[in-house]
Amino acid sequence: MRDIEYDKPWMHLEELIEASDFDSIRAFLDELPDDQTALALSRLDEDLQAVLFSQIQPDHAAVLLRHLPEVQAYELMEELSTEAAAAIVEALPSDEQADYVGELEPEQAEEILQRLDVQTAQSLRALAEYEDDEAGGLMVREYVAFPDSYTVKDAVSDLQSNVDKYRDYEVQYAYVVTEEGVLAGVLKLRDLLLAKPVHRITKYMVEGPQTVSDHATLYELRDFFDRTAFFGVPVTDHTNVLLGIVRRSSVEEALADQNADDYRKAQGIIQEELRTMPVITRSRRRLAWLSVNILLNVVAASVIAMYQDTLAQVIALTVFLPIISDMSGCSGNQAVAVSMRELALGVVRPSEVARVWFKEIAVGVLNGAALGLMIALVAYGWKGNPYLGLVVGLAMAINTMIAVSLGGTLPLIMRRLNMDPALASGPILTTVTDMFGFFLVLSMAAMMLPVLV
């Protein structure tokens, strides 16, 4: 299967769609290596994507949808007719149903909900209330539950008559619930193999199983799965009514998304971007962040403007300004990355600003001394003036300490203020360290002007 390599698989797909040859499309996609499916689908024109997803079986469309990058998949759903979109939503697992419906315009979402069966629509409306990264938003509603009045025989016959329905659930537990829906216990399906048919199922269930609250955070869920070997955990509300199951893999996936998101934010990509998007959209999204950045850069550089006279007399300093600016940004960003990691692992609390600063300044002193010495030697070696070395070395050393102090503590402070700590490494940090860096070099130079000229 791996040895087929289409040069441009999307072109072949385009031809098939334009020829309305949907039988061949299925065969072609089935045979296409996995790592080319995303490529082929994502490179199609939006119009052809919409034709493809309306014409193939909804089950197949639901599977293919997962190959598309999220933004593309959401846009595609908006393009589809309500009828086609509703059919695909129906074929999706319940946790993804809510994600897609939640991303649509309210009117389109409402139209789709009205086409779904009452129960699905109702549960989607309930799921829409939850945040994406809490247990309620991550749970699936496909699980096997039996009333606590059931006998083993009732349970087995329910399983047998619902084989098709349960086939895709991939669960090996059944949940035992009271008439009010309260979770009473958990039953291993395998134990039913060994159980006496006439016994009540409550005889075989594990009572008081571990659960999580519907508002449990992503990090609480990760901690839960770190601590246990379970592949899923029941989600209950405050009255212990069973609402759904959160799977280990959903938690890991949400963590992966968050880490990828942090990476992009640190690089200045706030909204997801793909190169298939229109140039103007991509340009505008990137410019939003760059424009803020250039303004802050101008503010920081105005410190240089204030010292024009000093610079004019010691022109050699101009070489060191960008070096100090860049290196302080690097030192600060390293500290940001360590704090982000420690926050994610739960080995530091957002309130421990003093501890982090204390730990960070120790590294700052060492690295500041090392970097300061290096740059001082470069300056001294170049111009033969020890005072020039002293000014740039000292400025580099002090500014490194400022940068790590700020970089280490900023993510904690932002978390406490309920802001996204991944944004800490951006404009705020570099503007402040630039201003301090320029000020340190130039004010010291101004004071020592007689020995520098």
Place this chain on the structure above:
Amino acid sequence: MRDIEYDKPWMHLEELIEASDFDSIRAFLDELPDDQTALALSRLDEDLQAVLFSQIQPDHAAVLLRHLPEVQAYELMEELSTEAAAAIVEALPSDEQADYVGELEPEQAEEILQRLDVQTAQSLRALAEYEDDEAGGLMVREYVAFPDSYTVKDAVSDLQSNVDKYRDYEVQYAYVVTEEGVLAGVLKLRDLLLAKPVHRITKYMVEGPQTVSDHATLYELRDFFDRTAFFGVPVTDHTNVLLGIVRRSSVEEALADQNADDYRKAQGIIQEELRTMPVITRSRRRLAWLSVNILLNVVAASVIAMYQDTLAQVIALTVFLPIISDMSGCSGNQAVAVSMRELALGVVRPSEVARVWFKEIAVGVLNGAALGLMIALVAYGWKGNPYLGLVVGLAMAINTMIAVSLGGTLPLIMRRLNMDPALASGPILTTVTDMFGFFLVLSMAAMMLPVLV
């Protein structure tokens, strides 16, 4: 459970360890909220960690180990006696066993292997041959397999007599294998409920199940799980012998780790760092990257040194050098982030350098024009000299195009050279864009000197 908040849970833990009160430790840790367990364990002295993990039950130690950040867990294993370490390794799931043993010094690893039972040791040696991020390195070896000669009755009685062993497997499939270990089919355990005891199990199995090769990459595995609803996939070698099972959650976890890793590398943290590590280690690791960076910075700034005379005559230019340097780095890093994302999603191939450049330069022209205009207006507004505006604006525009071209294509080129693309956003990119940026401003200024002064 959530309402207990210990101010410093690790202090209480320290006291209990020093008093050798291991019964109370278990009770204390069981009662401690999840989000404080990592905190409490990671803040303990290495010596006390070692005492704790040697004295408690190996099962419990194996669970607690997962709460520690990986680097700390690996260091702790090195501190433990071979006996204690072997007991903990034995209690770990098989995919994690190999990870821990693989991180130890070869001699210590060998000593531990010799204490394990022959079969476990043998399978760990085999697993050690695989990379961490291929199917062989991610698979678990805990699965239920039956010979194809079994009847349903044989299978059920095997399940019944191994209830304890299978309890933790969390699988709902049994694999049917030939005498040579070749995978013949997959059996839903639930289907055994409905099967006739005297029938051969081969009658109920699904033949020719989907499998992955032991050398399947992380991205191939992700594609597989994107395409299917399975929670695990059997791993086979080239002769179709069943080797293990890769779970969906293991793949998601490996992806999460890789994304977090990319984030840290982009910020200049190449090796994992925690603030509980010795200051000297942390300083040295960060300096390794900073030292390379400062050298490259000096190289880039040497362009400025070459134009000292020009700068001395148009001192206003000094204000704009750090701005152009910083903004080009930002524009380049945005392009890096988009390429990293597209590579991870599989919507771009490493060979498509020309396509990416073409898409990127379109954004570069727009954003270069916008940023160039902004900075030109600032320069003109400040000094009233339109030629100053022209020089810095044009330099900014051209350098933005260079930065996005390089930022967009560098990750693809590095991937083709089998280098880590996440490192692209670092020193190489900024050094090149700095050099071009400085050169553009200063060479244009030198040419237009008469109208600038």
